[in-house]
Amino acid sequence: DAGITQSPRHKVTETGTPVTLRCHQTENHRYMYWYRQDPGHGLRLIHYSYGVKDTDKGEVSDGYSVSRSKTEDFLLTLESATSSQTSVYFCAISGRGTSAGYEQYFGPGTRLTVT
Amino acid sequence: DAKTTQPTSMDCAEGRAANLPCNHSTISGNEYVYWYRQIHSQGPQYIIHGLKNNETNEMASLIITEDRKSSTLILPHATLRDTAVYYCIVRADRLTGTASKLTFGTGTRLQVTL
Numbered sequence: 001d002a003g004i005t006q007s008p009r010h011k012v013t014e015t016g017t018p019v020t021l022r023c024h025q026t027e028n029h030r031y032m033y034w035y036r037q038d039p040g041h042g043l044r045l046i047h048y049s050y051g052v053k054d055t056d057k058g059e060v061s062d063g064y065s066v067s068r069s070k071t072e073d074f075l076l077t078l079e080s081a082t083s084s085q086t087s088v089y090f091c092a093i094s095g096r097g098t099s100a101g102y103e104q105y106f107g108p109g110t111r112l113t114v115t
Numbered sequence: 116d117a118k119t120t121q122p123t124s125m126d127c128a129e130g131r132a133a134n135l136p137c138n139h140s141t142i143s144g145n146e147y148v149y150w151y152r153q154i155h156s157q158g159p160q161y162i163i164h165g166l167k168n169n170e171t172n173e174m175a176s177l178i179i180t181e182d183r184k185s186s187t188l189i190l191p192h193a194t195l196r197d198t199a200v201y202y203c204i205v206r207a208d209r210l211t212g213t214a215s216k217l218t219f220g221t222g223t224r225l226q227v228t229l
Binding site: 035040041042043044090092103104105106 | 157
C-alpha cells in the first residue's frame, strides 16, 4: 500500500450543508489529487496540488475547493453540497520527495451521498 | 494528452493469458502508456507503464508496437481476482512545475471465469 487514507469512508449529508473530505498520506509524495467517479464515467479530476499551498483546478472543479497546508494532508471541501455531488471520491498521490513521479497511487475512496 | 480506444469488455478463462488491447494512434514522442485497473469498489491500482520498449513486472507485461500507435497489456495467468476494469492512459512525460494529471476513459471490463 502507498500509505494513503481517506476520511470519512462514507458520508450522508443534506443539500446545502458544507462537507470536507480528508486525504492523508505518509509517503512524502509531492503531488496530490482529488477525483470523482460516477456511473458511466471514468474518473474525473477535480483539483490537484503540486506542493504545500500550491493547487490548481481540474476538469470538474465547480462547487469544490481544496487546501493543502502541509505535505501529508489534502482537503476537499464542498461549500454547499448539492445532489449532483453525490459520488465516490478518490484521492491520489504521486512523486515521492521533490520529483514528479509517473505513477499515481489511489486511496480507498469516500462514498458521499447528498440527499 | 493522446486519446485512447479500448474494447468495452472482454472475457478470459482462469489460468489463461489475458491480452488487453489499446489503440493510441495520436500518441506523441514524449508520451508514455500507462495501465491501471480498478477492482469493484476499490481505488484504481497502478499496473505498469512504458515508452517504447516492452516492459514486464510482477503483475503484467506491456507490449508496445514499433510505431507506438497501439499496445497490449498481458496478464500471463489470469485469476478470478483479476476481474476488473482496465484503463489504458497516455500522458506526457513529467512536466516541470505541473502535476502529472491522468485522464481516465471508460476502460475495458475484464471478466475472468472458471
